[in-house]
Amino acid sequence: MDNYQVKDISLAPQGHLQIEWAAKHMPVLNIIKERFEKEKPLEGQTLVACLHVTKETAVLIKVLIAGGAKVALCGSNPLSTQDDVAAALADSGVHVYAWRGQNTEDYYKCIEKVLEFKPTITMDDGADVVGMIHGKRQDLIKDIIGGTEETTTGVVRLKAMEQDGSLKYPIVAVNEALTKYLFDNRYGTGQSTIDGILRATSVLLAGKNFVVGGYGWCSRGIAMRAQGLGANVIVTEVQPTRALEAVMNGLRVMTMAEAAPIGDIFATATGDINVIRKEHMEKMKEGAIMCNSGHFNVEISLPDLEALSVSHRSMRPNMEEYTTKDGRHLYLLGEGRLVNLAAAEGHPSEVMDMSFANQALCSEFVAKSKKLDTKVYNVPKDIDEKIAELKLQSMGIKIDELTEEQKKYLSTWEMGTT
Numbered sequence: 572m573d574n575y576q577v578k579d580i581s582l583a584p585q586g587h588l589q590i591e592w593a594a595k596h597m598p599v600l601n602i603i604k605e606r607f608e609k610e611k612p613l614e615g616q617t618l619v620a621c622l623h624v625t626k627e628t629a630v631l632i633k634v635l636i637a638g639g640a641k642v643a644l645c646g647s648n649p650l651s652t653q654d655d656v657a658a659a660l661a662d663s664g665v666h667v668y669a670w671r672g673q674n675t676e677d678y679y680k681c682i683e684k685v686l687e688f689k690p691t692i693t694m695d696d697g698a699d700v701v702g703m704i705h706g707k708r709q710d711l712i713k714d715i716i717g718g719t720e721e722t723t724t725g726v727v728r729l730k731a732m733e734q735d736g737s738l739k740y741p742i743v744a745v746n747e748a749l750t751k752y753l754f755d756n757r758y759g760t761g762q763s764t765i766d767g768i769l770r771a772t773s774v775l776l777a778g779k780n781f782v783v784g785g786y787g788w789c790s791r792g793i794a795m796r797a798q799g800l801g802a803n804v805i806v807t808e809v810q811p812t813r814a815l816e817a818v819m820n821g822l823r824v825m826t827m828a829e830a831a832p833i834g835d836i837f838a839t840a841t842g843d844i845n846v847i848r849k850e851h852m853e854k855m856k857e858g859a860i861m862c863n864s865g866h867f868n869v870e871i872s873l874p875d876l877e878a879l880s881v882s883h884r885s886m887r888p889n890m891e892e893y894t895t896k897d898g899r900h901l902y903l904l905g906e907g908r909l910v911n912l913a914a915a916e917g918h919p920s921e922v923m924d925m926s927f928a929n930q931a932l933c934s935e936f937v938a939k940s941k942k943l944d945t946k947v948y949n950v951p952k953d954i955d956e957k958i959a960e961l962k963l964q965s966m967g968i969k970i971d972e973l974t975e976e977q978k979k980y981l982s983t984w985e986m987g988t989t
């Protein structure tokens with residue numbers, strides 16, 4: 572078996588610097604690494620990870636190896652791999668199979684490749700590894716003690732498997748930790764989506780009508796940051812309470828059909844399919860820009876965009892211009908894949924510090940648990956709280972502690988109006 576497959580191993584020196592830079596902003600993971608080096612909680616485990624191959628992921632991989640795990644890594648999206656980082660990991664002896672710009676066939680081949688390492692623990696971002704194991708590689712299930720899942724869409728898929736009885740080993744839903752979705756999905760996706768849009772287009776956001784598909788954790792972050800840059804933010808939603816929350820946050824809420832003719836920029840992050848489709852694209856104005864930060868490239872209908880167009884050309888890196896039959900130009904960023912990873916570098920290291928601290932500690936939880944039930948677990952509360960505590964500590968921030976009197980007051984019912 573080849574030890575690795577990357578685009579260009581000569582990119583390793585730049586990749587090493589990138590990883591070093593990320594590690595400087597990931598203090599919680601550094602603390603965990605020090606402990607893992609001593610205690611080796613993952614000794615004897617083979618961990619197969621399918622994650623966006625970024626500089627932050629590289630820092631996590633080194634923590635897992637420090638903990639004693641044998642690791643094989645592939646990318647969790649055809650466009651999200653940072654080739655210099657992949658090269659640096661390969662150069663450090665990691666079994667990595669990932670490069671940017673893979674076609675779908677190569678993407679799945681790399682998952683098949685890492686599965687040849689025969690995992691005892693899986694680490695997914697979008698549940699594609701779990702999907703393949705439960706489909707083509709059921710022979711591996713007997714040796715797998717558990718897995719972890721990074722993102723909302725993956726958790727949705729896993730819960731559907733749990734519901735219909737097809738899930739065959741336990742998974743910890745890292746996404747459900749407060750120290751994950753409150754920060755990664757909101758501030759991480761918020762900042763990096765704007766970063767991706769700006770790198771791909773370099774347009775001014777101030778004064779633009781910026782349509783955000785969804786008002787969940789990711790889309791709230793995108794709306795918040797676009798608003799901060801002076802855009803007129805419009806939100807589309809399907810859940811009344813979330814729509815109401817957007818209204819009360821001072822945003823305009825309307826249907827996508829109403830937003831389509833007035834939007835300058837459209838950014839989706841719903842985890843849903845065909846949020847922007849033919850009937851919307853038909854009404855968009857000349858020059859409208861579309862992008863997506865949801866996990867899969869299905870939120871903007873590419874088949875519809877292609878059917879409406881007579882031609883398309885690449886105008887700038889990560890920006891495709893489509894000319895429609897009625898002569899308009901519509902712009903699609905990063906092929907409709909996660910724009911923050913396709914056109915920028917993904918989430919800043921500071922938020923991935925917490926997401927990946929959850930990954931590291933949840934792998935330890937899986938490795939140390941004698942017998943877990945076959946279901947989707949939430950991240951244990953003590954892990955979540957420890958990560959928040961360590962993050963605050965690393966920022967030099969102290970918080971108050973409950974006094975004995977306050978503890979008593981908060982746990983009894985006798986004292987009312989005085």
Ligand SMILES: NC(=O)c1ccc[n+]([C@@H]2O[C@H](COP(=O)([O-])OP(=O)(O)OC[C@H]3O[C@@H](n4cnc5c(N)ncnc54)[C@H](O)[C@@H]3O)[C@@H](O)[C@H]2O)c1
Binds near residue numbers: 786840867
């Ligand atoms: N780009 C990244 O780096 C990144 C990071 C984290 C999560 N994600 C992905 O982003 C997506 C959203 O994650 P989240 O945590 O915000 O989920 P969430 O469940 O908090 O929010 C999704 C929102 O979209 C709304 N929605 C669903 N269908 C819709 C439709 N047709 N029109 C308008 N709104 C609709 C839902 O009502 C919900 O409020 C998922 O696919 C997740 O995996 C991406």
